[in-house]
Amino acid sequence: xxxxxxxxxxxxxxxxxxxxxxxxxxxxxxxxxxxxxxxxxxxxxxxxxxxxxxxxxxxxxxxxxxxxxxxxxxxxxxxxxxxxxxxxxxxxxxxxxxxxxxxxxxxxxxxxxxxxxxxxxxxxxxxxxxxxxxxxxxxxxxxxxxxxxxxxxxxxxxxxxxxxxxxxxxxxxxxxxxxxxxxxxxxxxxxxxxxxxxxxxxxxxxxxxxxxxxxxxxxxxxxxxxxxxxxxxxxxxxxxxxxxxxxxxxxxxxxxxxxxxxxxxxxxxxxxxxxxxxxxxxxxxxxxxxxxxxxxxxxxxxxxxxxxxxxxxxxxxxxxxxxxxxxxxxxxxxxxxxxxxx
Amino acid sequence: xxxxxxxxxxxxxxxxxxxxxxxxxxxxxxxxxxxxxxxxxxxxxxxxxxxxxxxxxxxxxxxxxxxxxxxxxxxxxxxxxxxxxxxxxxxxxxxxxxxxxxxxxxxxxxxxxxxxxxxxxxxxxxxxxxxxxxxxxxxxxxxxxxxxxxxxxxxxxxxxxxxxxxxxxxxxxxxxxxxxxxxxxxxxxxxxxxxxxxxxxxxxxxxxxxxxxxxxxxxxxxxxxxxxxxxxxxxxxxxxxxxxxxxxxxxxxxxxxxxxxxxxxxxxxxxxxxxxxxxxxxxxxxxxxxxxxxxxxxxxxxxxxxxxxxxxxxxxxxxxxxxxxxxxxxxxxxxxxxxxxxxxxxxxxxxxxxxxxxxxxxxxxxxxxxxxxxxxxxxxxxxxxxxx
Numbered sequence: 004x005x006x007x008x009x010x011x012x013x014x015x016x017x018x019x020x021x022x023x024x025x026x027x028x029x030x031x032x033x034x035x036x037x038x039x040x041x042x043x044x045x046x047x048x049x050x051x052x053x054x055x056x057x058x059x060x061x062x063x064x065x066x067x068x069x070x071x072x073x074x075x076x077x078x079x080x081x082x083x084x085x086x087x088x089x090x091x092x093x094x095x096x097x098x099x100x101x102x103x104x105x106x107x108x109x110x111x112x113x114x115x116x117x118x119x120x121x122x123x124x125x126x127x128x129x130x131x132x133x134x135x136x137x138x139x140x141x142x143x144x145x146x147x148x149x150x151x152x153x154x155x156x157x158x159x160x161x162x163x164x165x166x167x168x169x170x171x172x173x174x175x176x177x178x179x180x181x182x183x184x185x186x187x188x189x190x191x192x193x194x195x196x197x198x199x200x201x202x203x204x205x206x207x208x209x210x211x212x213x214x215x216x217x218x219x220x221x222x223x224x225x226x227x228x229x230x231x232x233x234x235x236x237x238x239x240x241x242x243x244x245x246x247x248x249x250x251x252x253x254x255x256x257x258x259x260x261x262x263x264x265x266x267x268x269x270x271x272x273x274x275x276x277x278x279x280x281x282x283x284x285x286x287x288x289x290x291x292x293x294x295x296x297x298x299x300x301x302x303x304x305x306x307x308x309x310x311x312x313x314x315x316x317x318x319x320x321x322x323x324x325x326x327x328x329x330x331x332x333x334x335x336x337x338x339x340x341x342x343x344x345x
Numbered sequence: 346x347x348x349x350x351x352x353x354x355x356x357x358x359x360x361x362x363x364x365x366x367x368x369x370x371x372x373x374x375x376x377x378x379x380x381x382x383x384x385x386x387x388x389x390x391x392x393x394x395x396x397x398x399x400x401x402x403x404x405x406x407x408x409x410x411x412x413x414x415x416x417x418x419x420x421x422x423x424x425x426x427x428x429x430x431x432x433x434x435x436x437x438x439x440x441x442x443x444x445x446x447x448x449x450x451x452x453x454x455x456x457x458x459x460x461x462x463x464x465x466x467x468x469x470x471x472x473x474x475x476x477x478x479x480x481x482x483x484x485x486x487x488x489x490x491x492x493x494x495x496x497x498x499x500x501x502x503x504x505x506x507x508x509x510x511x512x513x514x515x516x517x518x519x520x521x522x523x524x525x526x527x528x529x530x531x532x533x534x535x536x537x538x539x540x541x542x543x544x545x546x547x548x549x550x551x552x553x554x555x556x557x558x559x560x561x562x563x564x565x566x567x568x569x570x571x572x573x574x575x576x577x578x579x580x581x582x583x584x585x586x587x588x589x590x591x592x593x594x595x596x597x598x599x600x601x602x603x604x605x606x607x608x609x610x611x612x613x614x615x616x617x618x619x620x621x622x623x624x625x626x627x628x629x630x631x632x633x634x635x636x637x638x639x640x641x642x643x644x645x646x647x648x649x650x651x652x653x654x655x656x657x658x659x660x661x662x663x664x665x666x667x668x669x670x671x672x673x674x675x676x677x678x679x680x681x682x683x684x685x686x687x688x689x690x691x692x693x694x695x696x697x698x699x700x701x702x703x704x705x706x707x708x709x710x711x712x713x714x715x716x717x718x719x720x721x722x723x724x725x726x727x728x729x730x731x732x733x
Contacts, residue, residue: 004356004417005349006639007646069348216728231731233717236724243723244660251639258348272632324628331609331631332624338631339606340599341360341424343638345351 004344006251006258012073019077022050027081029302035084036162039129044085048113052087056096061104062111063095068195072202072257079206080213082305084163086116086129088199093119093192094137100188101179103146106135120169123193123317130154130167138171139189144180147171161308191261197270197317201253201277204313208246208277208284211306215239215288235291242280242287249276263345268330271323278320281310352421359414360421366398367429375696379435380554385511388435392466401464402440405448409456410464416593416645423597430603435508439463439470443516443535446586450533450574459535471509471538473517473560474583476502481718483518483583484528488562490519492569492576497521499536499565505712509558510547512538518579531579535571542566551704591713592658593645596665598638604672604702605634608679611694615679626675633668640664656726659719666709666716673703 008016026046034040047053055071057063064070071092078087090110094117098107109115115134118127122139130136131154136147154167180188216239219230229235256273259266285307289296296303314320330336352360376391377384395401396410404419405411414422434440444463447456462468479485488501503517514537522530538545542565547555574582612619612627640661648654676699677684688697710716724730 004352004642005646006642007348007650212728216730219730227733228731230724231733233721233733236730237717237720239728239730240663240720240723243727244663247657247660248633248636248640248664251643252636254348254643255350255639258350272635275632276636327628327632328624331628332613336609338602338609340428340602341421342602343598343635344642 006254008073012070015070016073016077019052019074020080022046023077023081023083027083029305032082032084032163032302032305039132039165040085044116045113047085047087048111053091053095053113054111055091057099057107057111061099061107063099068198069254069257072198072253075199075202076206076209076253079203079309080210082163082207082210082309084305086118088196088203089119089128090116092195092199096195097137097144097179097188097192101144103179106146109134118169119192119196121189121192121196123196125168126157126159126166127169128164128166130169131165136169136171139185139192141186141189142182143178144185144188145178159308159312161305161312163305163309164312193317194261194266194270197274197323198253198256200313200317201256201270201273204274204277204281204310205246205250205253207306207310207313208242208249208281211281211284211288211303212239212242212246214303214306215242215291219291229291238287238290242284245280245283249273249280252276265330267326271318271326274318274323275320275327278310278314282314285310356417356421359418360425363400363422363425364429366400367425367431370394370398371429371431375430375698376432378552378554378701379433380508380510380550380552380556382511385435385508388432389466389469391432392434392436392469396465401436401466402444405444405460405464409460416649417642420597420599420642420645424599424602427597427599427603436463436466436469438472438507438512438516439468442472442586442589443470445589446516446533446582447573449585450578450582454570455535455573468513469508469511471506471512471515471558471560473503473506473509473515473536475505477504480505481715484580486518486520486531488517488519489523490521490532490534490567491523492521495569497532497534497567497569497572499534499542499562499567501562503560503562504548504557506545506558506560507556507712509538509545509560510555514538515560516573518583521576521579525577528580530577531583532576533573533579533582534567535573536562536565536567540565540567551707552701587714588654588658591662591719592654593641593648593661596661598634598641601634601637601665601669601672604669605630607695608672608676611676611679611699618679618681623675623679626671626678630668630672630675633664633671637665637668656722659714659722660727662713663710663716663719663723666706669709670703670706673699673706677703 026043051064052074054063055066059065075088094110110117118130118133118136120127120136120138134149136152138145138147151171153170157166157168159166219235220228222229253273256269259269288303292301292303295301376387379385379388399412402411403414403422406413440463447459474483476486476488490497490499499519509515516535518531518533520530521532542563544561546559548557550556608627608630612623680694683694686693686697725732
């Protein structure tokens with residue numbers, strides 16, 4: 004039993020934090036609205052971030068889902084508006100496993116992006132510039148070229164998401180997995196996506212708490228910084244506690260093997276805990292910012308709207324709550340002390 | 346490998362050993378409240394039995410009656426302890442608070458004198474922190490200890506001392522420098538409650554039992570050797586003790602996981618009252634106790650690799666105390682008209698335990714430093730917000 008970050012992981016977190024804060028300050032978010040920053044994407048690729056989950060033999064870093072979870076958490080802290088989860092988290096391991104090396108190279112090098120079309124996500128982010136789509140169905144997984152897709156633009160409240168309804172006339176592409184293997188892969192895609200989305204939510208929560216704390220230190224009312232008032236301190240402390248107790252829940256989900264019997268409930272717990280922490284942090288932050296927080300001028304809205312968007316993706320609250328419910332209320336459920344770990 | 350969320354074979358064997366011992370030894374019937382004379386005596390007997398089995402304080406060194414377990418083994422022990430529904434620890438002030446403080450700040454003589462009888466239940470400790478005008482504001486302490494040669498003369502009053510009515514000793518901080526203010530000039534003293542000049546007056550708690558007490562010190566002579574740490578160092582030692590209290594030791598996850606498990610069972614047994622709100626509360630209880638457990642293992646792993654626990658201990662205290670109150674409130678709602686029935690009433694669900702637990706849970710956000718104080722600590726020391 005060992006449940007802590009290794010030195011390598013601490014270094015990864017530190018490096019990723021410095022990189023994201025340096026490359027993606029709020030000014031970049033403002034410039035990007037509605038678009039995709041190719042320059043930033045190339046830098047993310049150069050850092051090796053997109054190949055984290057790919058084996059070293061094919062040019063990846065050969066790390067695991069915990070490492071990517073830590074990275075995505077840091078991306079969330081700056082509200083990074085790029086499809087890291089879809090590419091590094093979903094497309095890369097799938098392409099590596101199916102031996103789609105040409106496409107894999109493209110994704111890892113940053114020269115091409117892939118979208119993932121999955122029943123848990125009705126609208127796809129950044130589909131316009133994708134070179135291919137991975138279509139996940141229960142019985143088959145395939146790769147379609149971008150030309151085979153029809154896109155219809157839909158608007159998200161998050162100005163940094165560029166959403167489309169994606170459809171295709173027929174299955175023109177290449178089937179890479181069928182039958183049981185496809186079903187298994189589809190489940191794994193969902194698991195990874197839900198865990199990584201939870202990690203992004205953790206990061207968004209941390210970013211908002213930091214932002215609101217900084218504001219509370221400098222904004223003065225009644226001749227004092229508002230952060231010296233107990234009422235505000237308590238709001239921020241509550242948000243901090245919620246986040247601290249959500250983080251190990253997400254890390255546990257990332258650390259469990261997808262074959263573990265408890266994986267679904269651990270993932271549901273992670274998504275719910277991180278979602279709650281992020282919503283709570285958003286509501287706290289806007290309260291701290293006051294009227295300013297309700298404007299487009301404060302950067303807060305980028306973070307807040309991303310939280311609203313991610314809440315409903317890869318299993319919304321109802322979906323994950325019913326998974327939990329089935330587990331907790333089952334006859335003979337393994338609850339109580341000593342049942343958390345194997 | 347830094348993330349290995351499975352128990353080692355050694356840890357599994359340890360769990361099996363604890364489980365077997367508990368199955369043999371845990372009293373079949375719930376003991377009376379430890380806030381009554383009879384209950385206190387029975388709990389003391391249980392402490393002795395635990396000690397005889399070598400389970401009194403598993404993380405302590407063997408020299409002091411422990412078995413040198415690490416924090417993960419301690420958590421496993423606690424899981425088995427609560428799984429077996431073993432009695433509450435009447436020794437908790439000593440073993441969880443003063444014990445770790447003595448190990449850190451005590452002289453070899455003090456450790457040898459105080460730790461073994463603390464572990465075997467011969468000496469049960471009460472804390473003498475708060476005063477009528479210094480509850481959460483402990484730096485406002487007024488009780489005095491005036492040095493006269495090789496002893497101090499202690500006078501003043503302490504309050505909210507749990508179980509002092511039946512306990513043998515107390516520990517607390519006293520003003521040794523009469524000219525000092527706030528947290529300076531305080532010293533940490535260990536005082537027998539049987540000493541001449543000590544009067545303990547019981548205070549009935551919500552349940553009518555004398556769980557609290559006031560302690561009056563009327564020129565009590567305390568040898569200088571009963572001072573823990575240097576003269577004037579009392580505040581920083583007390584803060585370390587408070588850190589143990591808010592941190593891992595006082596409330597292990599297992600206790601709350603057991604409550605959540607019982608809440609699920611209660612929910613299932615009250616199908617006619619299973620409202621959507623009740624269901625949501627039950628699911629929340631499971632999620633929160635699980636999160637608390639994960640967080641504790643996460644902290645324990647970091648501590649074992651050399652990290653120190655800081656103001657995060659305050660997060661812990663807020664989290665468990667409010668979670669415990671929510672779970673008991675949910676149980677009270679599920680029981681409806683049966684919620685008011687006390688222990689011993691034939692119709693009382695679970696023999697009135699939820700009612701007891703609910704009353705006790707109301708104290709959680711108050712003792713060990715109110716949650717308002719904990720929130721200030723988090724805001725100022727974890728987030729860096731300015732002091733008011």
